[in-house]
Amino acid sequence: MASTMELLALAKNSRQSISLATTEKKNEALCLMADYLIENTDAILQANELDMSASKGILSEVMMDRLALSVQRIEDMAKGIREVALLPDPVGAVMRTVSRPNGLVIEKTSVAMGVIAIIYESRPNVTSDAASLALKAGSACVLRSGKEAHKSSEAIVCALRKGLKAAGLDENCIVLIEDTTRQSANEIMAAAGIVDLLIPRGGAGLIRSCVDNSAVPVLETGTGICHIYVDKDADFDMALDIIENAKASRPSVCNSAEVCLVNKEIANDFLPLLHERLVTKRENPIELRLCEASQKIIEGTAAGEKDFDTEFLDYILAVKVVSDVRDAVAHIALHSTGHSDVIVTANGETAQIFLSRVDSAAVYHNASSRFTDGGQFGLGCEMGISTQKLHARGPLGLEELCTYKYIIRGNGQIR
């Protein structure tokens, strides 16, 4: 077994070959990676079968579903890689040129990050997603998969590396850490100077642990306690459509809504409609967790202390009556994870108060929070949704996986 430090060193040594590779060469490699993924479908499914049987009875059904691969899922992974090949190359773009009075020409230029590490959990498709995005962004990629998905990840990485080799690129641009104990995660977090960026993809515990312990810079992704505030000047039908969509179209993702805040002036009229839409009329009704004021108006569970600070990722919605937009903003400031928050109102001034004061990656006026997504934002892809303020906020596209440097050309200037 290769040690984690050995694998990190291999990735670091490969980074110059990938950071200087032409767009054509990177795209050729991506297409070959997709081909080899399909070609190795049997081996990948066999490996996945081993992971699945080892986890039977240990993982929940939801987790088992995340872990499971199929011919279709592998085809989707290959399709995802080919889509990355079609995206514009972020490396080398000149972001700004400044010509100084002394004749210096300063170009702020997008360059590759170097080595990007991803620590993830049970979804094997993250392997090909992350590797293809890092590659297109000119960086070597260190993958540290969860133990339960490790055999699947190994088979996928083996196929991807065949693609790199066939394209004539250094295979070590993509390495999978072999040790799946806590030790290897700690070694990656300590590898400042070798790893340039760490992206944890998984549950809140994993992310917290990386943010708290990593000496390598971290991009925090994914936790979304998203709010929909229904203002007194809201169009009720629009509000109901947005809330149902934001809550129920895909509750397991981070851009789904967890909390609905309702202006007290409309609570008596609006809440019964909300109950009808989300409970009575639905085949799989949403469980409403109600604040004291809303309990007086509609039926539902009494909200507990933690219900306004929980990412349910389920058919559950916390509901609270607030006095006005400022009260909504104050509630969000205390409880939001800074992901995506929405106001529904026909009043432009009220909307402006909300949009300027809510300090989240995405703030919406009259639209569903579900749009916070690289594809929906027109970035073509994403490595996750950043909920931090440094470096990148919201969807992490290829540009956000790069850094920049200043290239200065002179003819002997001194200061």
Add this chain to the structure above:
Amino acid sequence: MASTMELLALAKNSRQSISLATTEKKNEALCLMADYLIENTDAILQANELDMSASKGILSEVMMDRLALSVQRIEDMAKGIREVALLPDPVGAVMRTVSRPNGLVIEKTSVAMGVIAIIYESRPNVTSDAASLALKAGSACVLRSGKEAHKSSEAIVCALRKGLKAAGLDENCIVLIEDTTRQSANEIMAAAGIVDLLIPRGGAGLIRSCVDNSAVPVLETGTGICHIYVDKDADFDMALDIIENAKASRPSVCNSAEVCLVNKEIANDFLPLLHERLVTKRENPIELRLCEASQKIIEGTAAGEKDFDTEFLDYILAVKVVSDVRDAVAHIALHSTGHSDVIVTANGETAQIFLSRVDSAAVYHNASSRFTDGGQFGLGCEMGISTQKLHARGPLGLEELCTYKYIIRGNGQIR
């Protein structure tokens, strides 16, 4: 004495008033801050006198000079604040607008960071520099000064807060932490969710400690082991001018050069000229620390193991003979701090190899590393030079002290 946590909470509560303040209001406050600084010159000098006498015999002469204030230095600080008032306001700039086929309009908008903390050492002028830049960038500012400069910083902050108050802004946009023990630095580093960004300004030890221990995102600034590579195709006079300027014009700053790499094909001709320029002809000669090969050509100290990994910040230059540009790049990859590195050559192809392969914040062709500076880059100011890759690289201007958010306007879109 107010506790550190109390002061952090005050800063956090003030942040909305400053993030939403108009450009005019912020500029008014800055001008008043400059006025009050001048008006309180006597009080500031008295406080500084107390700091100075407490440090006598303890701090080195260089450190005592950094600590010392004078009427002139206070005037310079006020001038610095007025210059910040003249800079464009970075907050609210729309960086990109995307109109999606479904009618959503997505604006990527520059917004204030929130609360910026600066941990610094003995230079009291950092107090007004940092506070004025944070204020213009729309953020509240938490200052944690070194113990030896604390009384001076206290008097300066007192004057600055009078300016804030006179402009009708919340005084707590600028707070000085009262506790100067290690404890307060630890509390700031642990204050994720309250402090949005931590910038350490000082020696390598302070910076390392913040990077290793902070749960709050850190911008790493300042350590510069900068290289000048003299290629075989270099114009010797240009190379000598650049080296002397980069080394000797101000050795104490981070963009000064510490290492000169010389191509072996020209070493016999160039090194004697270098020795003449930096040693024989200078009133205060530079100490050369020579690799084995260069010792055979010129006089100087034999370089020890650490001389190629030391930020001398002094009239000392390490000299090494390398075989070619790739060897120079390889040496820099191992020893550079990623600040500023220079190639001197008349050969465009060789320059391109260097510029694309050296992974530093600033890479120069035929110019002195001393230009890595916010003012010289046309940013008007700086909060330091970032040597990390995340968020910002090179000079930290006002834009780099901001974050962004996506503002999305719709008319009922759901996904």
